[in-house]
Amino acid sequence: GDSVTQMEEPVTLSEEAFLTINCTYTATGYPSLFWYVQYPGEGLQLLLKATKADDKGSNKGFEATYRKETTSFHLEKGSVQVSDSAVYFCALLNTNAGKSTFGDGTTLTVKP
Amino acid sequence: EAGVAQSPRYKIIEKRQSVAFWCNPISGHATLYWYQQILGQGPKLLIQFQNNGVVDDSQLPKDRFSAERLKGVDSTLKIQPAKLEDSAVYLCASSSGLAGDGTGELFFGEGSRLTVL
Numbered sequence: 425g426d427s428v429t430q431m432e433e434p435v436t437l438s439e440e441a442f443l444t445i446n447c448t449y450t451a452t453g454y455p456s457l458f459w460y461v462q463y464p465g466e467g468l469q470l471l472l473k474a475t476k477a478d479d480k481g482s483n484k485g486f487e488a489t490y491r492k493e494t495t496s497f498h499l500e501k502g503s504v505q506v507s508d509s510a511v512y513f514c515a516l517l518n519t520n521a522g523k524s525t526f527g528d529g530t531t532l533t534v535k536p
Numbered sequence: 537e538a539g540v541a542q543s544p545r546y547k548i549i550e551k552r553q554s555v556a557f558w559c560n561p562i563s564g565h566a567t568l569y570w571y572q573q574i575l576g577q578g579p580k581l582l583i584q585f586q587n588n589g590v591v592d593d594s595q596l597p598k599d600r601f602s603a604e605r606l607k608g609v610d611s612t613l614k615i616q617p618a619k620l621e622d623s624a625v626y627l628c629a630s631s632s633g634l635a636g637d638g639t640g641e642l643f644f645g646e647g648s649r650l651t652v653l
Contacts, residue, residue, distance in 0.1 A: 428578075456640050460644075470642070513579075521592070522567070523581065524569075
């Protein structure tokens with residue numbers, strides 16, 4: 425079945441540091457890929473998405489590129505802010521079944 | 537546009553008791569999902585509705601969990617009887633697309649946190 429694996433260890437960075445959160449997936453067919461973010465006390469919300477190979481999703485300074493050859497969708501940001509502190513979830517959508525599968529989330533803490 | 541509404545936000549019950557959660561999706565969204573999120577894990581799909589029909593309930597523990605979406609709008613998830621391992625956040629999400637059309641984005645409510653003692 426479909427699965428998503430993302431780095432589970434919490435990430436702690438200083439403000440303005442470079443961020444990478446790794447995400448790899450296993451899926452049949454051609455899934456769409458997503459990053460969702462959950463800020464403290466709030467529900468999950470879409471951060472960015474990519475629907476086909478080599479697409480780059482971007483939003484709020486975050487970027488991720490759909491790499492079919494490595495089955496990856498790593499999240500990056502060049503300069504993080506304290507307000508980026510949140511839990512980040514990588515997810516895929518099986519477009520045949522209309523079913524989304526999530527990774528276990530990565531907690532990011534940015535210190536001033 | 538109003539978001540996905542869920543209630544109650546918090547519920548504490550004893551094991552073997554019952555509990556019900558309610559969800560009202562974004563107006564016009566055909567597809568509704570219930571997810572279970574255990575602390576430290578990602579959301580796991582319990583059931584997916586398209587309008588008032590069930591698309592996928594393969595991961596729903598049917599001996600204790602039930603869900604309905606009678607008029608294709610709001611939905612109720614029930615647990616009876618509850619077990620300790622049901623302690624989790626129950627997330628409702630909706631999307632405008634139909635299952636299989638790949639439009640993708642899920643809109644989540646804030647969740648209902650259940651603690652079973």
